[in-house]
Amino acid sequence: MPSRIYECISGICDTITENKDFLTDLDREIGDADHGVNMARGFTAVLEKVPKDEANIGAVLKKTGMTLLSTVGGASGPLYGTAYMEAGKVMAGKTELSSDDFSAALKAAIAGIQKRGKAVRGEKTMLDALIPAAEVFDDQTAAGADLVTALDAACAEAEKGIEFTKTIRATKGRASYLGDRSIGHQDPGATSATLTLEAIRNFLKEE
Numbered sequence: 255m256p257s258r259i260y261e262c263i264s265g266i267c268d269t270i271t272e273n274k275d276f277l278t279d280l281d282r283e284i285g286d287a288d289h290g291v292n293m294a295r296g297f298t299a300v301l302e303k304v305p306k307d308e309a310n311i312g313a314v315l316k317k318t319g320m321t322l323l324s325t326v327g328g329a330s331g332p333l334y335g336t337a338y339m340e341a342g343k344v345m346a347g348k349t350e351l352s353s354d355d356f357s358a359a360l361k362a363a364i365a366g367i368q369k370r371g372k373a374v375r376g377e378k379t380m381l382d383a384l385i386p387a388a389e390v391f392d393d394q395t396a397a398g399a400d401l402v403t404a405l406d407a408a409c410a411e412a413e414k415g416i417e418f419t420k421t422i423r424a425t426k427g428r429a430s431y432l433g434d435r436s437i438g439h440q441d442p443g444a445t446s447a448t449l450t451l452e453a454i455r456n457f458l459k460e461e
Contacts (some may be wrong), residue, residue: 315342340366
């Protein structure tokens with residue numbers, strides 16, 4: 255029987271795969287036109303590498319990160335790989351997920367992305383979705399919201415972050431070469447990051 259964390263990762267894979275063409279189309283406008291294809295390939299490889307019955311959340315996240323790092327091309331591989339591996343460190347040995355755990359894992363993932371990508375909020379990257387999502391998640395839990403309710407609010411904030419990326423100029427990655435022409439396009443990384451959060455939220459809701 256598949257573990258809960260394996261089923262959650264499988265849900266992320268399904269979501270990314272379902273949106274593969276959409277993500278690639280977004281990347282075609284300001285990048286290399288391969289984000290969706292690369293991410294789908296990476297998560298398909300993850301499901302082949304991660305043991306279905308592994309219940310250790312940290313171990314699964316670490317394996318996911320290592321696999322994404324080695325199979326996803328472009329900048330996304332190192333960034334997503336680092337994010338999952340850093341989250342895995344926080345979740346080492348854990349088989350259940352609390353609100354505090356999710357907050358710590360998300361913050362660790364964000365810190366890993368910032369360090370690896372040398373990026374900050376406001377540069378038209380996945381951080382423009384993830385950082386505000388993490389802030390709202392913490393605000394919600396501090397106010398007494400449960401994990402799913404807080405994650406619901408975080409996903410809504412991440413969607414706003416996607417919209418924000420349309421209004422700003424890219425200063426990182428391939429998109430930065432376009433200068434002001436990158437304005438008006440939403441960031442593919444912010445989009446895939448939001449889809450990931452939504453897939454986790456949907457998995458927890460279905461439970």
